[in-house]
Amino acid sequence: xxxxxxxxxxxxxxxxxxxxxxxxxxxxxxxxxxxxxxxxxxxxxxxxxxxxxxxxxxxxxxxxxxxxxxxxxxxxxxxxxxxxxxxxxxxxxxxxxxxxxxxxxxxxxxxxxxxxxxxxxxxxxxxxxxxxxxxxxxxxxxxxxxxxxxxxxxxxxxxxxxxxxxxxxxxxxxxxxxxxxxxxxxxxxxxxxxxxxxxxxxxxxxxxxxxxxxxxxxxxxxxxxxxxxxxxxxxxxxxxxxxxxxxxxxxxxxxxxxxxxxxxxxxxxxxxxxxxxxxxxxxxxxxxxxxxxxxxxxxxxxxxxxxxxxxxxxxxxxxxxxxxxxxxxxxxxxxxxxxxxxxxxxxxxxxxxxxxxxxxxxxxxxxxxxxxxxxxx
Amino acid sequence: xxxxxxxxxxxxxxxxxxxxxxxxxxxxxxxxxxxxxxxxxxxxxxxxxxxxxxxxxxxxxxxxxxxxxxxxxxxxxxxxxxxxxxxxxxxxxxxxxxxxxxxxxxxxxxxxxxxxxxxxxxxxxxxxxxxxxxxxxxxxxxxxxxxxxxxxxxxxxxxxxxxxxxxxxxxxxxxxxxxxxxxxxxxxxxxxxxxxxxxxxxxxxxxxxxxxxxxxxxxxxxxxxxxxxxxxxxxxxxxxxxxxxxxxxxxxxxxxxxxxxxxxxxxxxxxxxxxxxxxxxxxxxxxxxxxxxxxxxxxxxxxxxxxxxxxxxxxxxxxxxxxxxxxxxxxxxxxxxxxxxxxxxxxxxxxxxxxxxxxxxxxxxxxxxxxxxxxxxxxxxxxxxxxxxxxxxxxxxxxxxxxxxxxxxxxxxxxxxxxxxxxxxxxxxxxxxxxxxxxxxxxxxxxxxxxxxxxxxxxxxxxxxxxxxxxxxxxxxxxxxxxxxxxxxxxxxxxxxxxxxxxxxxxxxxxxxxxxxxxxxxxxxxxxxxxxx
Numbered sequence: 012x013x014x015x016x017x018x019x020x021x022x023x024x025x026x027x028x029x030x031x032x033x034x035x036x037x038x039x040x041x042x043x044x045x046x047x048x049x050x051x052x053x054x055x056x057x058x059x060x061x062x063x064x065x066x067x068x069x070x071x072x073x074x075x076x077x078x079x080x081x082x083x084x085x086x087x088x089x090x091x092x093x094x095x096x097x098x099x100x101x102x103x104x105x106x107x108x109x110x111x112x113x114x115x116x117x118x119x120x121x122x123x124x125x126x127x128x129x130x131x132x133x134x135x136x137x138x139x140x141x142x143x144x145x146x147x148x149x150x151x152x153x154x155x156x157x158x159x160x161x162x163x164x165x166x167x168x169x170x171x172x173x174x175x176x177x178x179x180x181x182x183x184x185x186x187x188x189x190x191x192x193x194x195x196x197x198x199x200x201x202x203x204x205x206x207x208x209x210x211x212x213x214x215x216x217x218x219x220x221x222x223x224x225x226x227x228x229x230x231x232x233x234x235x236x237x238x239x240x241x242x243x244x245x246x247x248x249x250x251x252x253x254x255x256x257x258x259x260x261x262x263x264x265x266x267x268x269x270x271x272x273x274x275x276x277x278x279x280x281x282x283x284x285x286x287x288x289x290x291x292x293x294x295x296x297x298x299x300x301x302x303x304x305x306x307x308x309x310x311x312x313x314x315x316x317x318x319x320x321x322x323x324x325x326x327x328x329x330x331x332x333x334x335x336x337x338x339x340x341x342x343x344x345x346x347x348x349x350x351x352x353x354x355x356x357x358x359x360x361x362x363x364x365x366x367x368x369x370x371x372x373x374x375x376x377x378x379x380x381x382x383x384x385x386x387x388x
Numbered sequence: 389x390x391x392x393x394x395x396x397x398x399x400x401x402x403x404x405x406x407x408x409x410x411x412x413x414x415x416x417x418x419x420x421x422x423x424x425x426x427x428x429x430x431x432x433x434x435x436x437x438x439x440x441x442x443x444x445x446x447x448x449x450x451x452x453x454x455x456x457x458x459x460x461x462x463x464x465x466x467x468x469x470x471x472x473x474x475x476x477x478x479x480x481x482x483x484x485x486x487x488x489x490x491x492x493x494x495x496x497x498x499x500x501x502x503x504x505x506x507x508x509x510x511x512x513x514x515x516x517x518x519x520x521x522x523x524x525x526x527x528x529x530x531x532x533x534x535x536x537x538x539x540x541x542x543x544x545x546x547x548x549x550x551x552x553x554x555x556x557x558x559x560x561x562x563x564x565x566x567x568x569x570x571x572x573x574x575x576x577x578x579x580x581x582x583x584x585x586x587x588x589x590x591x592x593x594x595x596x597x598x599x600x601x602x603x604x605x606x607x608x609x610x611x612x613x614x615x616x617x618x619x620x621x622x623x624x625x626x627x628x629x630x631x632x633x634x635x636x637x638x639x640x641x642x643x644x645x646x647x648x649x650x651x652x653x654x655x656x657x658x659x660x661x662x663x664x665x666x667x668x669x670x671x672x673x674x675x676x677x678x679x680x681x682x683x684x685x686x687x688x689x690x691x692x693x694x695x696x697x698x699x700x701x702x703x704x705x706x707x708x709x710x711x712x713x714x715x716x717x718x719x720x721x722x723x724x725x726x727x728x729x730x731x732x733x734x735x736x737x738x739x740x741x742x743x744x745x746x747x748x749x750x751x752x753x754x755x756x757x758x759x760x761x762x763x764x765x766x767x768x769x770x771x772x773x774x775x776x777x778x779x780x781x782x783x784x785x786x787x788x789x790x791x792x793x794x795x796x797x798x799x800x801x802x803x804x805x806x807x808x809x810x811x812x813x814x815x816x817x818x819x820x821x822x823x824x825x826x827x828x829x830x831x832x833x834x835x836x837x838x839x840x841x842x843x844x845x846x847x848x849x850x851x852x853x854x855x856x857x858x859x860x861x862x863x864x865x866x867x868x869x870x871x872x873x874x875x876x877x878x879x880x881x882x883x884x885x886x887x888x889x890x891x892x893x894x895x896x897x898x899x900x901x902x903x904x905x906x907x908x909x910x911x912x913x914x915x916x917x918x919x920x921x
Contacts, residue, residue, distance in 0.1 A: 133564075184768075213901065239507070239517070241504075242517050242518055243508070243514065243515050243518065244500060244502050244513065244514050244515070244516050244517075244518065245514040245515060247493070247500055247518055248498065248514075250489070251486055251489070251498065254486045254487065254488045255486050255487075258484045258485065258497075259486075259497075261468075261480075261484050262484070262497045262498040263468070263469055263498050264498050308396055383821060
């Protein structure tokens, strides 16, 4: 932030005195969450005694797998909608598209792109409906979005467990339950397995590590898009709406429409993020894979230092790095220290939920401190 | 001054659901004229302005009769957007600024110049990138017109309150073809010195040919800057006068429609005495942002009304906030010979002191609670009044009946205009809200009542009632009142002595009938001709 210059005021003898800029303490305060988790990661790495090559390899995989999803959270934060638990709905749209291309047996990169294309109308419609609901729940977007995720899950199950094979004519013994109604529990994505990861320069290794170049390219493009977007007219309108809906409305901005657009963009990005995630894993659990997408992505961006009202590309990327390092390290560390294998599983869920609680609490504490220091000035 | 009008209202009549709020208003504004519109709350000023600015509330309630004429042609203004296109701007009473945006971003809010790019050619103009260089240029130009040099990259949240208003004005004049700007009580939230800056800026704008409609309560300001003054009363335009031919007294009279009295205050059986000190402040410092108190000494006599005056930012507001424990304070506060524990609001309340804050809507009231709850809240918390015991030890319940009876009595005694004790205070007018604040302080039965800016933002008629109420408390119940106010006139009207604060210390204490010269000197820290008390 620039140091504001104090210019002489021609109106009177008094000069305009601006309040002081950010001080070191405040900057450290903002970084306290990522710093805390960095320390935790380092401790975990030491305790787990991992092979560094294994660790780096894992982290590369997980960065590629998750970054897109986490980045899809940024735009709603800018528009003042908080952390969008609704990306779960986007993830379901992505999965629906994957089910379609698997049924049509279109594989490889064309299959992947076709899935991306098919997911757009699904997620646009889903995002539009989500946005309509969230516009009626101003100020309570996060919890509303969270519950909407559960509701959408019900609709998703209805479609793929009941309607497929009855109302929706489909017959595909490989994908469907033996009764002929509903899809199987697990979808095998052999056709699009690592379709994007291996699309570009798949033989080019960085030292001993295999890099999913095309996936990183997609993530890079999304970063560029997000950065560009905030500098557009629409982005500026979103920032205005995010800061103060009333003032934005008085300035002639259609607040509800802007919020709707933000949620729709996020939902589409969430769908694509889920596609990237699943093509990397190669198989998915028809009725569960999407469930924790929102929770894990939000945990990651919060660890990266984002808050309900502020999120940047760096928050997303650093968050993914830290969160997934912990994810890799902590079960192993737990096992090595306590010697019980099950502790690892426990650690995973403990971590995801604990992290959201800790991050939200830390942010609440910081907001309070910031307000207090503002009062002191 | 040219003879033609830039804006003319002809025979404007507006009613809300059969209730006529504007009756046959005729008004004309010449280019470069500052036209003041004064009137009590409810006189129809806001309705008139909403009408000129095309606010939806007018059209949602059936529109209006009469014509708005600009440049000799009848125009239809159905939305704020149309008003803006016709060159009408509005500076709102409450800041319409986004704190996390820079000055420049606020000035150009939703009117940003943009540059097309590859994406925007496909997805439309909303995806055009902002042209920051052009935004900066426009902003600097607008700020220069106001004679204001502030960094256009500074965040609005970090500007002093007084300057936020200027950013708003800059936004209005930056709008293309700004010809008439409506200022809706722009000085209501400003201190006296800041208001002076604003008036200077308005004059500058007028010199550049922009007409200004200036709505205000403060008659001194009207006299300081306006060319023409229109007085509204009960929806009618009582009179339009030029400044040369009128006086503050005449305007006040026309506005209120009843004589403004500066009558004799009732006398007391025992007059306050220098030997009977109820409260003494020694070397008091208060860390209140913008209103620091720096080592202040003051003695308060039992039973008096002590005024605390001074310019904004000199620390007068900090005194009460510090003593009452709302802002960190150091030093000594001695009440009836006993030292008061500082930085502890409960201790201050226990010492039989009550406080009516200058921040009525923020600190003073729970806006969405009822009048009754607002009146008794502090008494419940601090003095365990209005509670009844239950069978369970330690569990007390609110005595609804007692609260209601008490609230009804207070509403009657203080003449609070409302639909009943259950009405949320948010819907009350400023004057009535202030009465609720006073009622709450009163129900604590304090020996010392601190009152800060009791008449800020309320209209003239209500001001007098609030001041009368303070006098009533003082004379009837022997309450010692310490009243902080930016308006010297009202201090001089009811106080026994007036302490003037300069740079966080008492510069001196004057009698209310001291000369204007003495007040003027002391307020700016110069030694007065003579000193009393």
